[in-house]
Amino acid sequence: MKFAYRFSNLLGTVYRRGNLHFTPDGNSVISPVGNRVTVFDLKNNKSETLPLAARHNITCVGLSPDGSLAILVDEEGAALLVSLIGKSVIHQFHFQKPVHCVCFSPDGRKFVITKDNVALMYHAPGKKREFNAFVLDKTYYGPYDETTCIDWTDDSKCFAVGSKDMSTWVFGAERWVNLIYYSLGGHKDAIVACFFEENSLDLYTISQDGALCVWQCDTDLDGLKPRPPKDRAEDKNESIENLGEEFIEEPKGEEIHGKATTNEKERRDKVKYSRAAKYFFNKEGDFNNLTSAAYHRKTHLLVTGFASGIFHLHELPEFNLIHSLSISDQRIATISINSTGDWIAFGCSGLGQLLVWEWQSESYVLKQQGHFNSMVSLAYSPDGQYLVTGGDDGKVKVWNTSSSFCFVTFTEHTSSISAVTFTSTGYVILSASLDGTVRAFDLHRYRNFRTFTSPRPAQFSCLAVDSSGEIISAGSQDSFDIFVWSMQSGRLLDVLSGHEGPISSLCFNPMKSILASASWDKTVRLWDMFDSWRTKETLTLNSDVLVVAFRPDGNELAVAALDGQITFWDHENAVQTGSIEGRHDLQMGRKELDKITAKQSAKAKSFTTLCYSADGQSILAGGLSKFVCIYHVKEQILMKKFEISCNLSLDAMEEYLDRRKMTEFGSMALIDDGAGDEDGVAIALPGVKRGDMSSRHFKPEIRVTCLRFSPTGRSWAATTTEGLLIYSLDSGLIFDPFELDIDITPSSVHKVLSQKEYTMAIVMAFRLNEKKLIQEVIETVPFDVVCSSLPELYVEKVLEFLASAFETSHHLEFYLTWAQRLLMLHGQKLKTRSGKLLPMIQFLQKSIQRHFEDVSKLCEWNRYNIKYALAISQQRGMKRPAETSVSEEELEDSNSDYLMEEASVHS
Known part of the structure; x- marks a missing residue:
């Protein structure tokens, strides 16, 4: 149970590619980050990465209208049906080809996906269990080129599909007499987005060259006539469709080209579209293509994003410009509007930016960006509340571990960061860089106050x-x-x-003024x-030394060398105390262009980062591999291996050669297939050079560059190719009893508690080790009686429980009193075992410090409001009664007393 660390969050990467989605309540944004999905809670200022992963990078996300289900499709066409309530995968499906778009119908009964030039409509999974969650309903043909976008009418009767062949197709989701399909032209470039008007068949189509067409329909939604069921004799020739597919291929030319049909009455009764207006966006430069768009039907708000990072807000159908702003210098890849129409989310895949903009107040709700290049180093603050990361882009970012947001970025370095660390106070960050400087940053004033050269x-x-x-x-x-x-x-x-x-x-x-230095000259000094x-x-040593690490108590030194060995030294006597052969545990994957097998290439690999656990009994090791190994130092055995990624979009992930990519001329991986892609080299015609010819698609290699254990011992972090991964103990799902007897049951604990044997009740509850039962007992017993008579072994366990309870419970003063009494009564005894108890004390300190900051801000805000109200009343010439000033002073005194009491416990 000690090594039951599970993936809990992904920091440092907020958006990669794909489309963004707001949840139905409009308070959270769902963002694809590589092969995972992160939910950003904008109301509570938190983010959470779902504990599931696709096999490749996710390219499109579909969200059900009630927000309970999501369909995640990766770049190979494999789909995951995910429950956002249970945060688990319900069903897996493969569409066999890359999918461009997924969209649920507003009633939640069906969803449409587009691949190649085909639109497929499926029955949405229902509330009941079923063998196959994805049942194909109809297949729609029409466009000649790849499809790009989908939009549904409000009543789920029809949907529109845009295509790269510059046409937009309107299809009926049911069998309608007067609408089977309708094709709309009028554009000179690929369709980026199409939107239906509210409760109408009127349509807006937007193309890549910045043109907007307004289409009016002569029929209301209520005017669609259902087709009567066909006779069995007539349906005899269509018996092929009994597999669940319906090929809707009508003779071309009726509505599209306006040719007369044999049945003039049928032609008159069918739905007709006419172009009411055509508008053009003001383009700046030749390469400022329109890249994304979103429309809010209730407010008639159209948001369009361009390749230059500019976005426009227009009111339709009059096309009045409301707002225009540049939010990035990279292409805006996706736009989403929340249900109320107040917040707009933008995703920029070039720099990995995620922005949420409140357009009415013209302010940012969320502005996050990960490291542009890979992360290189990380460090925890002494209380475990903050994380600092340094990247190849020269930026130093500080992250809050509770909210998972970056709250400050330092950009003073001009080259890549090689190392970052906190000082013992936790308020100064140091960073070393290849630009020849070491800089010190102050977390109070957020500035660079020292530069060492x-x-x-x-x-x-x-x-x-x-x-x-x-x-x-x-x-x-x-x-x-x-x-x-x-x-x-x-x-x-x-x-x-x-x-x-x-x-x-x-x-x-950590305990003495001794510096250990490792070098490529095969020595540690x-x-x-x-x-x-x-x-x-x-x-x-026998090989080049890559990394050294001291044990938290300073009595042991761990050294990792180029030959894949981890050696342990008693540095006082210069004696080697043990070694671990870690090369076989790395399990290096095979790169696409490797000439040798993964097993052979792993022989030349080694660990590049080491980190002791908080108690010093185990050590984490990682390197150029997708695995992180945790070893028991004393026994020198592998305790557990963590696979940090299953993303096959990264290089060095597969163990064996993929024969499907081999030809008689070599590997297909040598071919740059990025030509013609929207993110790659754009070459329109032979002889015409357009775009950046140096742009190439490459697969980043999976690696772990830095590992650090949290000082609280509850989690550890790793900087990888995918971002900053956090693994923590999931205590809610672990049954971990302590010295359990057959007589100790919840009923016996309640019985002892009713007999007022409080110390025995606490001891029995901790031996059973069920969190809810422990909380019930501790909140029942009087701490005055129990604290003095509690055995020393259980004092540690009570303090550890209090530290975890601070994170969720609202009984702040109650638990603070418990912690204060225990530390006052048993502090001297605990000092003798301070080394082993340090992680638990730091966990307690982190929890109290977070509450201290929150409460102190609230108290300062209350003081300010009271002073402001008093000043206003004095200006108006109102005489304050004596009791008003007394109550204000009493409130200030109570605030200060509360803060002093919390500070004393914290210290």
Whole structure:
């Protein structure tokens, strides 16, 4: 149960490709991020990545009208039917070809998908269990080129499909006498979007060249006449359709070309469209194509996005421009409007941006962007409340672990970040970069207040800060030196020389002033910071050293080398205490262009990042692989392997060669199939060069660049090709009893509790270890009686429960009093075991600190409001009664007393 870590969230990646969706209540955005889906709760300022994954990157998302079901389709055409309530996969289906769009009908009974030039209508899965959730109803033919968009009428009677052949087709979802299909032209470029007007068959079509056509229909929705059921004799020739497919292929020419038919009455009765108006968007430049659009029927609001990052708001059908703004310098890939029409979500796949804009107040509701290139390094704050990441794009981002949002980005570096870390206070972030600087950032004022440089320009590859936060050291790639600075003065204290290769890793001993440096010269050197910066010891290994890490208590050193071995050292005596052969556990995948097998290529791989767990008993290791391994240090055995991704859109994921991609001329992976794609090289005609010819499609390789355990011990994080993955203990689904006897049951606990044997009741509840039962017992017993008589072993367990209870419970003062009494009575005894109890204490500190910040903001806000009200009343010349001033002072005193009490418990 100790290693029951499960995927809990994905940070650092907010949008990749595909379409965005608002939930029916309009408060959350569903965004595809690679092969996963993240739900951003805009009301509660939280995000959550669903614990499910497709086999390839998700390209389109369909959401049911009630918001309970979603269809996720990846780039290969494989679909997942997902329950957003249970957050699990209900059904899997393969459409055999890439799908361009998925859209549910407004009544939720059917959904349409488009692939190639065909539209397929399926029965939507119902409320009951069924063997096949996707039952094909009809197949619609019409467009000559690929289909691009779908839209339904409000009553689900008809739907429209746009195509790259510049036509839009209106199909009947049922058998109508006067509407089987209708084709609309009038555009000179591919159709980007088509929208029905509210409760009408009137249609808007928008093309890529920025043209908007308004189509009026001479028939209302109520004017559609159902076709009577066919006679069996007439239906004899259509017996092929008994498989559930209906091929609607009418003779071309009736409505489209206006030719006379044999039955003049039928021609007159059928639905007719006429173009009422045609408008053009103001384009800026030749390459400013219209890329996406969304329409809100109730407010008649049309939002259009362009390749230059500009979006327009128009009111239809008059085409009045309301608003125009540039929100990015990249192509706007998708737009979505919430149910009330107030918030507009934009996705930019080029930079991985997700923006939610409130157009009436002209303000951002959400503005998030991940790292443009891959993440390289991460670090937890000492209380586990924040995460800092550094990327190849030169940005340093700080994330809140509870809300999963980035709240500050530092862009002072001009080259890629190689390492980031927090100081012991948790309010200063240090980052090293290949631009030759180490920078210190203040989390109070959000500014870069120190910049450390070397006498000669050097590229810094690693970084370490001592436990006091006063000494900063960074290793160089090119000069093989270690530079040491003072945080207070910002001056260079010393340059440590001795290594004969690039410095790969630095780590300070948490308990002593000893610095361990690893280098490609096959040595690890230990430097004493207080003894004239001399080399205290040199540890020699058999291969290039890649990373070093100290155990949290400082008594052990772990070293990972290029030969795939992890060795453990007693650094005081320079004695190796153990080793782990980790090469077989990496299980490297095969790249598309590899000439050798995955098994052979894994022989040359090694771990590039190490991290001890919070209690120091196990170690995490990762490298150029999709696996993260956790080892037991003392037993030197593999405890568990975590597969961080199953995304086959990334390279080095498959174990064996794919024979389907092999030809007599070599691998098909050598062919750049991005030509002609909307994101790739755009070549319209021979001899015409348009677009960026250097653009190429590539598959990023799966890798783990950095691993860190949370100081609370409840989770660990990994920076990977996909983003920042968080794995945490899912305590709600784990039955983990402690010294359980056959007599201990919930009924016996209740019986002891009714007899007022409070200490025994708590002990029995913790031995059974059911969270609801523990909460019931603790909230029942008087803490004055129990705290003094509680055994020492159960004091730790009560404190750990209190720390987890702070995250969900509203009984803040009650649990604070419990924690204060326990720490006051048993603090001296707990000091003797401070090393093992440190994760639990930090977990408690993180929970109290978060409440402290929230309550202090509320109290400050209340004080401000009261002072403001008093000032206004004084300005108006109103005399305040004596009791008003007294009550205000009492309220201030109560606020300050409450904050002081919480601060004392926190300290």
